[in-house]
Amino acid sequence: MKILPFILALLWAQYTQAQENTALKNELERKDSLLFAIAMGTCNLQQLETVLAKDFMLFHDGGYANPTSAQPYEGLVAFIQKTCGNPSVKMRRELVKESVQVFPFGGQEAMQTGVQRFYVRQNGVERQVEESKFTRTWRKEGNEWKIARELDFLVNTQFATETRYQPAPYAPVSETLHHTIARLDSIYFDTYNTCNMEKMAAMMSDTLEFYHDRTGLSTSKQDNLASIRKNICGKVTRELVKGSLEVYPIQGYGAVEIGYHRFRNKAEPGASNPSKFIVLWQQQGNEWKITRVVSLH
Template structure:
């Protein structure tokens, strides 16, 4: 009976203790979440001041009077420190040049906040800094980890220290897209023949000479369009051009863009760039797009058999 009583008391104690632990954990989780949000907001304020508004006078709403910034420069470099006054002076110098524009981003999921007592906290994360120059793509100039010390005074969090470390400022240039050697037209007459056929066909397109267009189009035409899909009916293709193109659109070949390659025992393939102008909107911008045309030869007659139109 005595052992049962001891066991019962022990069970009650475990239940009470366990409940206390669960309650404490829940409270800590809520507190940690609130701390994270508060410091993340302060973080956004700092970089809004630094890179967007350049309202340097507001820096005191984020940084304490005894703030110190440490910037690590790797194994071969010396770590430098800046007081609040020197940090602010550098920021003012940066903002004085209107061509200076930067963007900072936090690597997703890297930001953390840790309470160190009731009125002190540590914030860590990984950041990237980008330089933005006029008419140029933004350039990644730094990736680093950071750790900050925050202290709360009169209910307001202010940063007292920041250290940026594992700083990387050298980045491999983005891989360049392959650039083929310039196309050199063949000395054979085929190039001139296909250029002439292209001109004849699109003269029918621009003047709405549908009878001649049909004569230059294969009965087994396949027209691939990256927006409209596949058309395999010659009748439907001509009807679509009559409805949507005639008198409304003009095609312009981009000078020097045509490339021609022979297809033995068949004909030739033509690759080039052209653009289309909406006749209802003179002067509206039009961007060049790529096309591939497969020409089929039957004796002295050339017909379009396949077209790939890309935008």
């Protein structure tokens, strides 16, 4: 009969723990709401001291293509001050409440995770710009729970307003042609990465046309080589995005190559976001040369 009091005590302890966890979850959600009310509404920067620890650090993970960035307390406050001072742009953050979880540690620390969405309203039009998962470490300082660390993992930044056409998976018209152009791409960009200007020039047609969405059209092979020598050599390298290359034959001319690549600037961390390119290759006998390039960012 002595087992009954033990079971009742265990059940009461479980009930008490559940109540405490619910109270903590509600308190952290209240603080979460206050943080974004300040950042995107009231702009009362002094109130941030009740939500963020002085050694607060925000880590923003930009996914595979971008490095993780770190922003300390002062940096976040400066960012909020800047955005609050721009009345033409308004931001809104939406917490996906059913995604929120809280894990307490010893009464003085807790971890909170969840999913959030960010919206920007400009010129009367609101659009979603980010969806991310956050993980926060909360620390109890006196009677206040404050965020000490936060990691935001970027989930999505592409939000279509209408259904976008999705082509069927790429299948080479000719495996032989695909391998030929892939090999030429590799050879050409090896000259690009190693500054082998003589070999690079030999792979370009004298009638080269280079279309760049930011700098416009260049019709001078020599100007193009000079620009690469000045701006690329020893500074930038290119890498093809694996699995992105498509090759199609052009009857009586050669082939068109379409793909995505990214660039690494030695003066900057990480690689650029993948960008699309189109290259026309002309075949004359056994020799292939680049005649047209379209570079998009």
